[in-house]
Amino acid sequence: MITGNFEYHQPSSLPEAVALLSKLGDDARVIAGGHSLIPSMKLRLAMPEHLIDLQGIGELKNIQISGGEVRIGAMTTQAELIASEALYKSAPIIRETALQIADPQVRYMGTIGGNVANGDPGNDMPALMQCLDANFVLQGPDGERVVKAREFYEAAYFTARDDLEILSEIRFSECSGGFAYGKQKRKIGDYATAAAAVLLTKDGNNCSHASIALTNLADTPLYCEEASAMLQNGGVNDENIAAAVTSAMAQIEPVDDNRGPAEFKKHAASIVLASAIRDAWARA
Amino acid sequence: MSATAESVQDRKAALKGLGTSRKRVEDARFTQGKGNYVDDIKLPGMLFGDFVRSQHAHARVKSIDTSKAMELPGVVAVLTAADLEPLNLHWMPTLAGDKQMVLADGKVLFQGQEVAFVVAEDRYIAADAVDLVKVDYEELPVLVDPFKAELSDAPILREDIKDETEGAHGARRHPNHIFTWEQGDQAATEAIMKEAPVVAEEMVYYHRTHPCPMETCGSVASMDKVNGKLTLWGTFQAPHVVRTVASLLSGIAEHNIRVVSPDIGGGFGNKVGVYPGYVCSIVASIVTGVPVKWVEDRMENLSATAFARDYHMNGKIAATEDGKILGLWCHTTADHGAFDACADPTKYPAGFMNICTGSYDIPTAYLAVDGIYTNKAPGGVAYRCSFRVTEAAYFIERMIEVLAIKLNMDAAELRAKNFIRKEQFPYQSALGWEYDSGDYHTAWNKALEAVDYKGLRAEQAQQVNDFKAGKTRKLMGIGLCHFTEIVGAGPVKNCDILGMGMFDSCEIRIHPTGSALARLGTISQGQGHATTFAQILATEIGISADEITIEEGDTDTAPYGLGTYGSRSTPVAGAATAMAGRKIRAKAQMIAAYLLEVHDNDIEWEVDRFVVKGAPERFKTMKEIAFASYNQAIPGVEPGLEAVSYYDPPNMTYPFGAYICVMDIDVDTGVSDVRKFYALDDCGTRINPMIIEGQVHGGLTEALAIAMGQEIAYDELGNVKTGTLMDFFIPTSWETPNYQTDFTETPSPHHPIGAKGVGESPNVGGVPAFSNAINDAFRAFGLTHTNMPHDHWRVWKTANDLGLHG
Amino acid sequence: MSKQTITLNVNGKSVAAEAESRELLIHVLREQLEITGPHIGCETSHCGACTVDIDGMSVKSCTVFAVQAQGKEITTIEGLGNPDKLHVLQEKFREHHGLQCGYCTPGMITRAHRLLEENPNPTEEDVRFGIAGNLCRCTGYQNIVKAVLAAAEELKQGENVA
Incomplete structure (x- = not known):
């Protein structure tokens, strides 16, 4: 398993990286943690002629929290997300999710930017970002633009990011209330058979905010708008949980693979989601 | 005198002999990163080989264009079958009496098959060159289902032998049929199946899987043209056999070939066979005149080197109404892939599958196995088991459960009722084996008590009630298994591989200062031979294990042996070690008698010395004797102290064990958790309890993997669906439970030290225990049998089919 | 593709290697620097046999290009202890x-x-x-x-x- 050859670039600033990508165009790929890209290069599914490594750009590696907003640089690793106490206070669901991604070694290298940007439906962060209603900051030759996570994913490996853009930052509001990221997988290191991100805010006995998104159950992550609204409007009780799950399940289109046939995944997804809703509500 | 008694104990302890949990001598280098595995070997000028492999499962090779690859700077050669044919090396014999293409000769028969061998200056250039070799294929219909192999529209796979009606194992009835192997009394067994009061029937499939050691297969060949010597390093579980095969294939005289197995990163049966990569590295070194390394990657390992299992076992078991078993019938369809490359003794094309009567006194039995060709990788190796013993154990331990269901009887009680009783040993089985020793009831009762079996069943019944009342969505499974293995192949009169009798060997040299070197015909792949064989010897010759070096794996220095697999090292080479030790002691006795000026019969052995009978103060230690053997002229005795033993075992050994697994199963997600696993092993005399426990932990974890998800799966086009460690299930520390180990000790009566072997027991017994737990959980809901692997979706499907999802 | 010089600090020693961009750290360690403790097991970052420590992180060196490790501090099993003082x-x-x-x-x-x-x-x-x-x-x-x-x-x- 040997990759094709390529020229390696390590820009030291974001403008430099954007300029390089503009210049090299389709022949270049941006590498963050590399734990998706390098294996696919080894299988020669990807054979870029140039690799632009973002690891030298210090400005992409940070976690800032102010004014109720969280900003995470794209090159922040899963391990750094897990370790940040400030982030845990502002959005504990991030740690809960990151701990369920891959294994310790991969989490030291894997970045939040790489996880959300490459469009792999198996990645866990995209659904979480939709659940958080995060915004992705993209830097391109024409400057900066912001795209909502809920509008970013088009199909497997196809996103709203233009080939000449680099995802530089993720922004979302601090969240309070109950949270859960539930994931069924065959073993550590596996992608989800089914996974669900759930945020619920309790106001007395009512649910003042609900957000649900699902991982690896379609060719993109799925924000479940209707299901979220059902809980937010109707409250979290057995009847509404069942209704929300039914609604969410109407959205999913899992495919048969080694984790099982679609029929099984649909059932597993409903269990994973119902249980994540209950967990989140219990913590709300 | 108590002081003497104490000192005997002290001296015994100092030997670190049999029964000691001696720490391993191998560990110093392994923990410091100083192991020496085949990919660590680096020779001056060494080239690197890589394969062009078929992406098709069945296709005609119309042409191979190597010109672009040859133009790439750094590429030295590209070999195809046409290049090997003049040397008659384009095909090679398999261990099972078939032949196998080294490189595609006109067609390819499985995905991943070797088509061309690129030789380049490094592995990067070789990989680039592989992409530049253009192969033009004409795709052919693919056969993946062995039950469709003999239909009229089935494609014929092996055109090379399509007209041959006789194979290595008798008549062939179809071009895709390899052999039929029958054991036992068919007429009597079938009569019982018609007449018996109770007959349970089931189709039990043991799916295709793969040993997948952490280190893949590889070799380094170095042809020294000046001296005419070929040296071959590689991942060989049987280096001496590889030397003989290499000589027969290449025409190089056997004394001019040196085969070395360096440290091996796990074998589990994967490294028994001879692979095209080994042959190609040899040919490439002969052609280029420099050393050539070949090391496969993980995808190649999983898709092209030897698989294991793939047995479809159709069974019937007959009994009286109160549960006395009357007969067992089994017909197995064995999917062998494209070439019959099973690693079995010649006379046993289905290995020791005829141990399938298990631990039970079954008076009448019949077994037939049909070997079938399909468009899958060749193999059929004994993955951490003796030849097909895990298949046999899984079959009988499932059939017992199926019978218990039919009888509406407790499965533990049914087992106890039918065990071969202690006084029946040596026991002649209906399918032809002589079990050496056993005490199954004692082991079984100990196991049931240890887990509070009655309490578990009560808890399970309560949980079923709770489930039915809607109070829980979890079920509890109790997986029982009492297995009997047959290991230590084997007696030369009926066990050989490629004509080489399955003896093994040990050669011992005692040095003047009283330390020793012993060499064996086996090769460790993690079993700790350097530690344990020294312990056997320490007890035999009274020299501390710490002063004995064990060497294996270099055919220039080690005595000939058949290698390490099938739990044969302890039963066969371990016996050779003890016997060689006894020869040393016999000579030492003569020397001691001379030195003590008494008759040979007037002295006796005591731990580490010969003592004059009745005069304990007069003795000669082994160290003194060793020195004397080199510096004194002793009448009638040759100088030096050395011995060799080639041991032909009189029988196999029959380790056994009682395993109980308690599993909690989520009916909705199909996720199962091992709550408890109790493993009692009886491997006869215990050489090193620490190592035995480690072997049991490891074998159980491989069993867990196999039972719960590990498979080599193909789609209908013959594409391998499980080619990486993402999809080929190997549990991590997180999915693996803690195990509780226990033992009884029933020595083998025919083995010099009574040892039986243990490395494979946990896999043989573990797989049925895990699988029975899953099956048992659903028994209350009408399930008779569901096949492995019991991964989430299949467990979910079982529940779904039983209507448990509402 | 031309080779470039990569300098690394391996087990406390500064070392240099010539490598193409695509050469994996595990290959440079094993084949050029003769650090053969870390092994290759799966090549898809699942098995961890190639684990080394880079700047205080456990990393699967089969999934890092050597050039990416330029200037970094790498510790392998060989750097954890020695025959006189094991870890x-x-x-x-x-x-x-x-x-x-x-x-x-x-x-x-x-x-x-x-x-x-x-x-x-x-x-x-x-x-x-x-x-x-x-x-x-x-x-x-x-x-x-x-x-x-x-x-x-x-x-x-x-x-x-x-």
Whole structure:
């Protein structure tokens, strides 16, 4: 398993990286943690002629929290997300999710930017970002633009990011209330058979905010708008949980693979989601 | 005198002999990163080989264009079958009496098959060159289902032998049929199946899987043209056999070939066979005149080197109404892939599958196995088991459960009722084996008590009630298994591989200062031979294990042996070690008698010395004797102290064990958790309890993997669906439970030290225990049998089919 | 494609290697620098046999290009201890029979080292979760876990004495 050859670039600033990508165009790929890209290069599914490594750009590696907003640089690793106490206070669901991604070694290298940007439906962060209603900051030759996570994913490996853009930052509001990221997988290191991100805010006995998104159950992550609204409007009780799950399940289109046939995944997804809703509500 | 008694104990302890949990001598280098595995070997000028492999499962090779690859700077050669044919090396014999293409000769028969061998200056250039070799294929219909192999529209796979009606194992009835192997009394067994009061029937499939050691297969060949010597390093579980095969294939005289197995990163049966990569590295070194390394990657390992299992076992078991078993019938369809490359003794094309009567006194039995060709990788190796013993154990331990269901009887009680009783040993089985020793009831009762079996069943019944009342969505499974293995192949009169009798060997040299070197015909792949064989010897010759070096794996220095697999090292080479030790002691006795000026019969052995009978103060230690053997002229005795033993075992050994697994199963997600696993092993005399426990932990974890998800799966086009460690299930520390180990000790009566072997027991017994737990959980809901692997979706499907999802 | 000079600090020594951009760190370590402790097991970042420590992180060196490690501090099994003074983990793996074929051992110990640096008081669950990126086919992990916990205990006691 040997990759094709390529020229390696390590820009030291974001403008430099954007300029390089503009210049090299389709022949270049941006590498963050590399734990998706390098294996696919080894299988020669990807054979870029140039690799632009973002690891030298210090400005992409940070976690800032102010004014109720969280900003995470794209090159922040899963391990750094897990370790940040400030982030845990502002959005504990991030740690809960990151701990369920891959294994310790991969989490030291894997970045939040790489996880959300490459469009792999198996990645866990995209659904979480939709659940958080995060915004992705993209830097391109024409400057900066912001795209909502809920509008970013088009199909497997196809996103709203233009080939000449680099995802530089993720922004979302601090969240309070109950949270859960539930994931069924065959073993550590596996992608989800089914996974669900759930945020619920309790106001007395009512649910003042609900957000649900699902991982690896379609060719993109799925924000479940209707299901979220059902809980937010109707409250979290057995009847509404069942209704929300039914609604969410109407959205999913899992495919048969080694984790099982679609029929099984649909059932597993409903269990994973119902249980994540209950967990989140219990913590709300 | 108590002081003497104490000192005997002290001296015994100092030997670190049999029964000691001696720490391993191998560990110093392994923990410091100083192991020496085949990919660590680096020779001056060494080239690197890589394969062009078929992406098709069945296709005609119309042409191979190597010109672009040859133009790439750094590429030295590209070999195809046409290049090997003049040397008659384009095909090679398999261990099972078939032949196998080294490189595609006109067609390819499985995905991943070797088509061309690129030789380049490094592995990067070789990989680039592989992409530049253009192969033009004409795709052919693919056969993946062995039950469709003999239909009229089935494609014929092996055109090379399509007209041959006789194979290595008798008549062939179809071009895709390899052999039929029958054991036992068919007429009597079938009569019982018609007449018996109770007959349970089931189709039990043991799916295709793969040993997948952490280190893949590889070799380094170095042809020294000046001296005419070929040296071959590689991942060989049987280096001496590889030397003989290499000589027969290449025409190089056997004394001019040196085969070395360096440290091996796990074998589990994967490294028994001879692979095209080994042959190609040899040919490439002969052609280029420099050393050539070949090391496969993980995808190649999983898709092209030897698989294991793939047995479809159709069974019937007959009994009286109160549960006395009357007969067992089994017909197995064995999917062998494209070439019959099973690693079995010649006379046993289905290995020791005829141990399938298990631990039970079954008076009448019949077994037939049909070997079938399909468009899958060749193999059929004994993955951490003796030849097909895990298949046999899984079959009988499932059939017992199926019978218990039919009888509406407790499965533990049914087992106890039918065990071969202690006084029946040596026991002649209906399918032809002589079990050496056993005490199954004692082991079984100990196991049931240890887990509070009655309490578990009560808890399970309560949980079923709770489930039915809607109070829980979890079920509890109790997986029982009492297995009997047959290991230590084997007696030369009926066990050989490629004509080489399955003896093994040990050669011992005692040095003047009283330390020793012993060499064996086996090769460790993690079993700790350097530690344990020294312990056997320490007890035999009274020299501390710490002063004995064990060497294996270099055919220039080690005595000939058949290698390490099938739990044969302890039963066969371990016996050779003890016997060689006894020869040393016999000579030492003569020397001691001379030195003590008494008759040979007037002295006796005591731990580490010969003592004059009745005069304990007069003795000669082994160290003194060793020195004397080199510096004194002793009448009638040759100088030096050395011995060799080639041991032909009189029988196999029959380790056994009682395993109980308690599993909690989520009916909705199909996720199962091992709550408890109790493993009692009886491997006869215990050489090193620490190592035995480690072997049991490891074998159980491989069993867990196999039972719960590990498979080599193909789609209908013959594409391998499980080619990486993402999809080929190997549990991590997180999915693996803690195990509780226990033992009884029933020595083998025919083995010099009574040892039986243990490395494979946990896999043989573990797989049925895990699988029975899953099956048992659903028994209350009408399930008779569901096949492995019991991964989430299949467990979910079982529940779904039983209507448990509402 | 031309080769470039890469300088690394490996086990406390500054070293240089000539490599193409695509050469993996594991290959440069093993084949150029003759650091053969880390092994290649799966090549898809699942098995952890190639684990090394880079700037305080456990990394699968089969999934990093050597050029990406330019200027970094790398510790391999060879840098953890030496024959005169073994690392506590090396001693405990032997004492508790935490290895058999030895192939996964260098990566496993290197990973366990980082785990204990970050969490000197691990529970069994912490250890099992923390080494889940390293596959072992021989031991069933039970004795590895025992060895890591024993090493943690001894390291703590050592600190109390000091």
